[in-house]
Amino acid sequence: MPRPWRRRHLGTEADxxxxxxxxxxxxxxxxxxxxxTADSAERSIRHLHDLLGSPALALTDTAGLLAWHGxxxxxxxxxxxxxxxxxxxxxxxxxxxxxLRCTVAGCEIRAAVVSPLVTEQRVxxxxxxxxxxxxxxxxxxxxxxxxxxxxxxxxAELDASRTRLMxxxxxxxxxxxxxxxxxxxxxxxxxxxxxxPDRARDLLTEFADFTRYSFRxxxxxxxxxxxxRSVERYLLLEQARFxxxxxxxxxxxxxxxxxxxxxxxxxxxxxxxxxxxLESAEGxxxxxxxxxxxxxxxxxxxxxxxxxxxPDVVRRALAGDASLDSVGLGNVDGRLRTTxxxxxxxxxxxxxxxxxxxxxxxxxFAPGVHA
Amino acid sequence: MSPGLDAAPGIVxxxxxxxxxxxxGTWGLRFSRTTSDFFVASRSVHPRLNASAIGGEYLSAASxxxxxxxxxxxxxxxxxxxxxxxxxxxVLLVLVAAxxxxxxxxxxxxxxxxxxGSRGVRAACSVLVVAxxxxxxxxxxxxxxxxxxxxxGAPTWLGPVIVGVVVLANVTSGGMRSITFVQAFQYxxxxxxxxxxxxxxLVVWAGDSSPPASGAxxxxxxxxxxxxxxxxxxxxxxxxxxxxxxxxxxxxxRFYTNPDGRAARRTTLVVLVLLGLFxxxxxxxxxLGRIYAPELAVSGRSDAxxxxxxxxxxxxxxxxxxxxxxxxxxxxxxxxxxxxLSIAVAGVLSQDVTGRSRRLGGVAAFRLAAVVAVTVPCxxxxxxxxxxxxxxxxLAFAMAAATFCPxxxxxxxxxxxxxxxxxxxxxxxxxxSAVAIAWTVGVADPDGWVDALMGQPAAWTVPLAxxxxxxxxxxxxxxxxxxxxxxxxxxxxxxxxxLDRG
Numbered sequence: 001m002p003r004p005w006r007r008r009h010l011g012t013e014a015d016x017x018x019x020x021x022x023x024x025x026x027x028x029x030x031x032x033x034x035x036x037t038a039d040s041a042e043r044s045i046r047h048l049h050d051l052l053g054s055p056a057l058a059l060t061d062t063a064g065l066l067a068w069h070g071x072x073x074x075x076x077x078x079x080x081x082x083x084x085x086x087x088x089x090x091x092x093x094x095x096x097x098x099x100l101r102c103t104v105a106g107c108e109i110r111a112a113v114v115s116p117l118v119t120e121q122r123v124x125x126x127x128x129x130x131x132x133x134x135x136x137x138x139x140x141x142x143x144x145x146x147x148x149x150x151x152x153x154x155x156a157e158l159d160a161s162r163t164r165l166m167x168x169x170x171x172x173x174x175x176x177x178x179x180x181x182x183x184x185x186x187x188x189x190x191x192x193x194x195x196x197p198d199r200a201r202d203l204l205t206e207f208a209d210f211t212r213y214s215f216r217x218x219x220x221x222x223x224x225x226x227x228x229r230s231v232e233r234y235l236l237l238e239q240a241r242f243x244x245x246x247x248x249x250x251x252x253x254x255x256x257x258x259x260x261x262x263x264x265x266x267x268x269x270x271x272x273x274x275x276x277x278l279e280s281a282e283g284x285x286x287x288x289x290x291x292x293x294x295x296x297x298x299x300x301x302x303x304x305x306x307x308x309x310x311p312d313v314v315r316r317a318l319a320g321d322a323s324l325d326s327v328g329l330g331n332v333d334g335r336l337r338t339t340x341x342x343x344x345x346x347x348x349x350x351x352x353x354x355x356x357x358x359x360x361x362x363x364x365f366a367p368g369v370h371a
Numbered sequence: 372m373s374p375g376l377d378a379a380p381g382i383v384x385x386x387x388x389x390x391x392x393x394x395x396g397t398w399g400l401r402f403s404r405t406t407s408d409f410f411v412a413s414r415s416v417h418p419r420l421n422a423s424a425i426g427g428e429y430l431s432a433a434s435x436x437x438x439x440x441x442x443x444x445x446x447x448x449x450x451x452x453x454x455x456x457x458x459x460x461x462v463l464l465v466l467v468a469a470x471x472x473x474x475x476x477x478x479x480x481x482x483x484x485x486x487x488g489s490r491g492v493r494a495a496c497s498v499l500v501v502a503x504x505x506x507x508x509x510x511x512x513x514x515x516x517x518x519x520x521x522x523x524g525a526p527t528w529l530g531p532v533i534v535g536v537v538v539l540a541n542v543t544s545g546g547m548r549s550i551t552f553v554q555a556f557q558y559x560x561x562x563x564x565x566x567x568x569x570x571x572x573l574v575v576w577a578g579d580s581s582p583p584a585s586g587a588x589x590x591x592x593x594x595x596x597x598x599x600x601x602x603x604x605x606x607x608x609x610x611x612x613x614x615x616x617x618x619x620x621x622x623x624x625r626f627y628t629n630p631d632g633r634a635a636r637r638t639t640l641v642v643l644v645l646l647g648l649f650x651x652x653x654x655x656x657x658x659l660g661r662i663y664a665p666e667l668a669v670s671g672r673s674d675a676x677x678x679x680x681x682x683x684x685x686x687x688x689x690x691x692x693x694x695x696x697x698x699x700x701x702x703x704x705x706x707x708x709x710x711x712l713s714i715a716v717a718g719v720l721s722q723d724v725t726g727r728s729r730r731l732g733g734v735a736a737f738r739l740a741a742v743v744a745v746t747v748p749c750x751x752x753x754x755x756x757x758x759x760x761x762x763x764x765x766l767a768f769a770m771a772a773a774t775f776c777p778x779x780x781x782x783x784x785x786x787x788x789x790x791x792x793x794x795x796x797x798x799x800x801x802x803x804s805a806v807a808i809a810w811t812v813g814v815a816d817p818d819g820w821v822d823a824l825m826g827q828p829a830a831w832t833v834p835l836a837x838x839x840x841x842x843x844x845x846x847x848x849x850x851x852x853x854x855x856x857x858x859x860x861x862x863x864x865x866x867x868x869x870l871d872r873g
Binding site: 039223225254255257258260295296364365367369370371 | 415416475476477478481484485488551627628629630714718722737853861
């Protein structure tokens with residue numbers, strides 16, 4: 001018995017054709033979201049081929065063939081020429097057997113419909129459908145699929161530009177050592193030159209190492225050990241300026257020092273703690289930095305006993321409101337989320353007059369993240 | 372033995388170790404991390420300290436009690452157990468330690484995911500971590516029952532329950548795993564607990580004008596009995612222990628603490644020295660037991676040899692003190708190894724099973740996972756027959772050797788490994804090992820070739836899994852991960868080399 005329940009359950013023949021089409025489209029989508037490359041073309045073309053059902057299908061960029069699927073492999077060399085003509089025209093072109101010279105007996109490929117792939121008003125490649133007859137239906141289908149692929153590629157472009165934006169922010173943050181900090185540090189060092197030359201020299205070395213780390217250009221990630229070393233240098237320089245008014249406690253579990261973290265993900269938090277927490281508080285205050293080992297995760301807490309902040313302001317800073325003073329917070333939060341997933345954002349506990357505690361959780365291992 | 376005056380040193384020792392472990396687990400953070408001065412970040416864990424910690428976590432009931440019992444029972448053949456458990460670190464040192472550290476993986480499933488870029492392989496590895504962890508926990512719990520019965524005459528079920536509760540309290544309250552210092556201390560405690568009584572007993576033996584073992588002959592000669600199947604069992608044991616060490620979930624995570632690949636190698640080297648030192652001692656107990664306590668072998672209580680020998684050989688207060696010392700050492704062995712294993716299993720469970728539930732938070736998910744991770748082997752330990760501590764651990768090693776060893780070796784040294792090949796090899800290795808273990812537990816009297824093959828399966832399961840992994844990988848050559856070459860470069864280039872590792 002041919003299982004009638006199943007037929008009812010899945011709808012009519014037309015419904016199921018729609019489902020198949022949608023399913024094939026959804027299979028092709030993830031690869032295309034990486035942009036138009038030989039690799040993504042190779043991985044998506046099988047599903048696009050299933051979608052169209054023609055004897056052969058090719059994807060090219062503007063320069064040449066990226067992937068071919070189906071019969072008639074001997075036509076591969078011709079696809080670059082077809083692409084060039086279509087890119088030139090900027091719209092869908094139909095080619096017949098005079099354009100596709102073929103001497104192989106029994107070859108199904110006698111015609112081709114070539115549609116341009118367009119992102120942001122620019123032709124980036126072509127979709128080439130090969131068949132025996134250049135029918136109007138085939139042209140329409142090729143056109144529609146090319147439009148859909150173009151939409152996916154535009155999304156890929158969007159992803160890429162979001163990543164570029166993040167990178168630009170990190171670069172900005174590197175260059176963002178505040179002029180005040182440089183001025184104040186050098187001033188503090190200068191005040192020691194006569195009274196305590198040894199200390200002045202040490203501080204100058206720390207200052208040089210600190211700037212070298214912060215201006216580092218390579219690598220998106222670093223180890224927690226490196227990041228904390230830079231934080232310590234920063235605090236050393238700030239202490240030279242504030243003296244006893246700035247009290248610092250560090251409690252670091254040595255087990256978590258090798259953890260890979262995004263570059264400059266702790267230091268902005270410490271800078272915030274010093275600036276917002278202490279500079280405005282009378283009689284100085286204390287900062288504590290704690291790193292703990294929680295089996296598969298590492299937990300880092302930066303805490304100050306300064307004036308605190310209105311939670312709503314922090315919420316807006318985390319949401320990326322650029323008009324606020326807490327520059328680093330939103331950026332660090334965003335980078336932690338893109339690196340480790342949405343579960344790993346910053347947690348900020350604060351209230352006016354109650355100090356601030358920022359907690360960072362970092363997994364010990366995340367695919368693709370290494371210092 | 373009836374509980375009475377005899378039980379006093381045992382009760383004191385067990386109470387001391389239990390309270391100390393719980394106290395350190397609860398307040399340890401405050402002990403080991405006082406306010407520090409600057410540049411704490413440059414103070415990473417030294418290889419010597421880390422090696423002691425690995426030793427502390429690694430030396431389980433099987434090492435502390437099982438080896439001496441086996442030597443008493445079966446003679447010099449059984450020395451392959453301690454030799455293999457040590458030499459496993461040699462294989463780890465040469466082939467795995469530094470590349471594994473450079474991979475940045477924390478657990479074995481992490482390594483599989485990073486190397487092969489596949490969630491499927493990760494899932495298979497997670498299942499195996501749980502299986503091997505439980506298999507290894509089982510004899511720890513059974514050994515605890517044995518120790519309690521031997522030391523204070525308590526019923527056998529009490530030991531697993533006490534160890535289970537202490538481990539659970541420790542793991543859920545924050546975990547002693549996190550503190551390298553505590554695990555390092557455990558190694559030196561175990562070494563002392565075995566070394567001091569052994570020295571005293573040797574002096575007693577020398578003062579007794581050094582009597583030779585009764586009924587000598589074949590006992591001290593390797594392979595004196597058993598014929599060809601004895602030879603097979605020995606080779607199979609060597610393969611299981613040499614290759615199984617790298618697949619133990621609680622050992623691998625310790626390597627993450629090393630700052631780089633070079634430190635990982637140095638750590639492994641020190642582990643070799645420390646284990647070599649420790650494993651000199653159990654055979655001493657075995658040999659002395661042969662002279663002074665052969666009745667333990669006859670009555671089937673050979674695993675209790677280390678615990679009972681001091682009292683048999685030395686009378687009075689000194690004997691009681693020594694008994695207390697070995698009991699404390701044995702209990703420390705259960706607790707440290709069980710904690711490490713439970714955390715490893717609970718970590719995998721909470722990440723891949725209970726963590727998926729949206730209703731549970733991170734901490735709640737981990738606690739639920741810890742309860743499952745401890746309860747299952749604890750209950751099984753109460754129900755299942757006792758295989759002998761060292762033999763049961765040997766089976767866990769055999770399973771690790773047949774699954775994670777091929778994955779690690781091929782993953783580190785062969786760029787052609789594919790996700791399909793890895794899964795196929797893991798499934799074949801895991802299933803054949805599981806069948807062999809079920810056979811061994813089910814069949815009462817091990818005799819004949821089939822039982823030898825099943826009781827010590829590594830010699831055929833490891834090559835089978837390795838061959839499966841290679842051949843399926845060759846068949847699915849198209850699916851070699853795109854980043855394989857780059858990943859292998861990361862694994863094998865020293866960190867000091869300037870190189871773009873992205």
